[in-house]
Each structure stands twice: as structure tokens, then as C-alpha cells.
Amino acid sequence: MSKKEKLTNSFINMFTTSLRTLRQSLLLRHDYLRQAARFSRNYSPLKPRTKAQFESRIIFLTHQIEKGLSHRDFRYGFGKKIFNSLPSMLTGLEKIDANAKNNFVYAYSISVLHEYVRRHQIIGYDLGWQKSLFSSEQWNSIINVPDDPKHACIEINRNDKLLNSTLPFNRLARNRHSIREFSNQKVTAEEIMDAVDLAMTTPSVCNRQPTRVHIVLNKKNISDLLRLQAGINGYPTPPALLVITSDLSAFMTEYERNEGYVDGGLFSMNLLYALESHGLGTCPLNTMFTAKVEKLTRNILQIPDNEIFVLYIAVGHFPEITRTCQSLRFSAKQITTIIK
Ligand SMILES: Cc1cc2nc3c(=O)[nH]c(=O)nc-3n(C[C@H](O)[C@H](O)[C@H](O)COP(=O)(O)O)c2cc1C
Incomplete structure (x- = not known):
């Protein structure tokens, strides 16, 4: 190849690379806007419109009640903000779902509310204000749920976790629950590193392994x-906090812009199981922050610019006994569509 041809080729290469980079940059903005x-x-906005949007708000609010009910320092009368919103969400769902009483989310919420009422009635706490916010039909449904302390809360015992490293996967998975109160025992970096090592078995896009752990x-x-x-808020500080991030340097095109959350999410779930199998209690915590x-x-944390937050994991040893939210799940049938 002549010198002139070489120069022309290198110019064409430079030009096409710049064009492709510019195209990526424009597409990135366009696709973020879409x-x-x-x-x-x-x-699900403040004023939901669809059934699924109402259901999301109801689960969110119901979960807040579950958290309050499982708290070691139980605060009678808690949840003023929740009660200002949940009754109208239930009414909204009733309007949109003719069969609301048999709706899984509606029934779940009513059963957790029943446990709230039961716990207060035991000490004769006046729930007149809470009652005034619900329709009489809703209040009757709440009252008429059969008593069961397992509505809303489950109990976790340290002794049940002693054989965690030997459990088959289905038992480990079904027995894992987020806990928010830990024992005072310190957690060492070594204990966590063992679990991180196990979580490195997580697959990632083209094996690029973008996840970072702080x-x-x-x-x-x-x-x-x-x-x-x-x-x-309102829980004691956990002994350790893991910050799971994704390194954006691992991605190569604009359409991989969300891949860090996917890979980081897969890694985080694997890490939750790894920590549980090492006998450590955990609670994943949201890091979808406002800019401020x-x-x-x-x-x-001095997190570098190239890393994005995926989530936190609070980690600690199991206390002798603790309560946590029941966090009922949809069935496989409810969330699956079979495309034949
Ligand atoms: C991404 C993510 C963010 C979460 N953020 C919080 C949080 O901010 N506060 C909290 O108490 N629990 C948080 N959780 C824990 C959930 O409430 C909990 O995982 C859910 O209710 C299911 O219960 P389980 O983990 O016991 O199965 C979060 C969980 C995930 C996966």
C-alpha cells in the first residue's frame, strides 16, 4: 500500500469512528428520552389510574404497616401517613376491580390491617381515628379476618440458621428473609469477602463483570x-453495609445503558443467598437516589464517577430472635404469561 493510500485509509478510519461515536451519543440521548x-x-403516580398502579401503592403502604408491626420497639398508633392514604387506595381498587374482595393485593392489605387492629385491641388502644378513614364495609372486612399473628410478621430464630451452609437451595431460598435488626456481634470484612467470592459465580454480560462491592x-x-x-429509619445501625455498584466502563454501546443495573441486580441476589448461606442476616436497601x-x-463513600449505585445490603449476625415482614408473594401463575 502506498503512503498516500495509507493516509487515506487512516483518515477514513478516523472519520467513521468519529461518526459512529457521534451517532452513539445522539442515540443515547434519544433513547433516554424515550x-x-x-x-x-x-x-404509579400519586393518583393512580390503572389496577396495577393502585395495587403497587397498596402493597407499598401495606408493607410499611408490616414493618411497623415487626418492629422490636412497637409504637402503638404508628402509621398516620399510611392511614391518610391507604383507605382511598383500597376504594380506588374497589372501583376498578369488580372482584376486589378476592383481589390478592386487596386481601393481603386487609389481613395486615387486621393484625394492626388485633395488636392494638389487645391493650384497648382507641382506633377511632383509623376506623373513621375506612368505609364501613372496609372496616368490617378488616375486623372479620380470622386472627393469625403470622399475618404481617414472621419470627426469625438464630438457631434455625445454624445449618444454613448445608441447606439445599429450595430450603435456603424459602427461609431467607430480610431482617432489619441484627445482633451486636461485629461483622468482619473476611466473612463478607467469602460470600463475595461465592457471588462471583454470577453471570454477567459477555463476562465483563461490571459489579463492584464497597x-x-x-x-x-x-x-x-x-x-x-x-x-x-427507626432501626439500630447495622454492623456492616455493602454498597453494590456497577462500573460503566464495562459497557460499549448506548443500548447497554441499563445493563449495569441488570448485572448488579443478578450479583446482588446471589450475594444475598451467599451471605445467608454463611449464616449472616441481610436486608437489601434501595439506592435509587435523588440527584442531591x-x-x-x-x-x-468517595465513589468514582464511573460507578453507578445498584443497591445497599445491610449485613449482620442474626439476633437470638427477631421479627420481620411477611412480604407475601404473587404466585408464579399471577406473574407468568406463556407464549405458545
Ligand atoms: C432493591 C431493593 C430495595 C429495598 N429497599 C428497602 C428499603 O429501603 N428499606 C427496607 O426496609 N427494605 C427494603 N428492601 C427490602 C424489601 O422490603 C424486601 O426485600 C421485600 O419486602 C421482600 O421481603 P424479603 O426480602 O424478606 O423476602 C428492598 C429490597 C430490594 C430488593
């Missing part, structure tokens, strides 16, 4: 981070 529009059309053991840092996170909280969090 993604935002789809999200905006479909998420282990926070400093109590002040954990407490500052969780105050900003605000999803586990993200900035403050990045500052505390």
Missing part, C-alpha cells in the same frame, strides 16, 4: 449513609 416518556406514562464497617459512615437513604442525595452519598 425511556423517560415510557416511565412517565406507566409508573464494604462499609465504620458505624458513623453507615449511620450517615442510612440517614440519607431514609428507607430503614446521590451527590452527598458519593461524597461520603
